[in-house]
Amino acid sequence: MTATATSTLRVYADTAPERPILETGDGDRIAAELASIGVRFERWPVASTLAPGADQDAVIAAYRPQIDRLVEENGYQTVDVVRLERGAANAAEARAKFLDEHRHSDDEVRFFVEGRGAFYLHLNERVYQVVCVRGDLISVPAGTKHWFDMGPDPEFTAIRLFLTPDGWVGLFTGETIASTFPKLEN
Template sequence: MTHLTVFHEDDPELPELATGDPVVLVGHLAMSGILFERWSATRPVADGADSDAILDAYAPDVARLCASRGYRSVDVARVPPGAANAAALRAMFLDEHTHGEDEARFFAAGSGAFYLHLDHRVFRIICEAGDLLSIPGGTRHWFDMGPNPDFTAIRFFTHPDGWRADPTGSGIAARFPAYDGSTVHPG
């Protein structure tokens, strides 16, 4: 279940909000300028479908998002279960950082947790299959794919050649609960 937890940046122990209600989740994120949507495939997508089949199944929403946000290219990123480099991959995104452009991801399968550091708060959004999240450029954030990563995501780029992470060096990510990979959450 997609889930949002909101913490004050100084209190990772006691959340101010924890909800799996999609209306509440979308509303809270929208108030902070974060786009979240639920997408449905236009046709069945088989397990192990290739990138073209995944992009084709979500083509109308992909085209709409690209047009509305100015994204100029897309790809499909996969981390399969049991990947030999899972720990190293997980570690790559665990520290707070920013990008010069949006980080927009659609989860076609699997799950992962984004942590957005906004206005003295940390928003943890556990994304699962069917979830689209677009994080505006410049937003402080980190991503935890969990101890046993398993996801397939469509990525959207404005300038794919210039995609890079700028670490903030804040150390805040280590103070907040890691994502354990669970898809069942209270609230």
């Protein structure tokens, strides 16, 4: 397992990546700050019965009540599970894919079953860096400018929910802001 065990929120002015104006690991505070910009963040109880490497059906079954609630509230049509194992041959390529600022026409909904990843949300002249770990749900609304860093040694299993099958295609803004902010490190 990756060492980091706690989710963290850092809020920056979008022109000042040197130092966050807010940093917190408190789950309620993270949820409140993100709710104020329309982003859902929740910590779900970890399904301790789930075996490492469990297949997609088992992962979805383990979190079925929470998934059903999101489907009920937001009308998601598709649920799947994406897994990247440590040492994967395509790790660098996978990391680079969403490392530049982009949007989607669909919500980006991720629940971290294992591992971690960092979302950077760019709105209201702020950048919200949310490091998500096992047990964290984040839902980035459609149209929100953001980027995602899975780190130099990526490892995660995540449940994804979609409104439309191809809504997750990245629409890149062409801005270079992502390269000015701290990357997710080990």
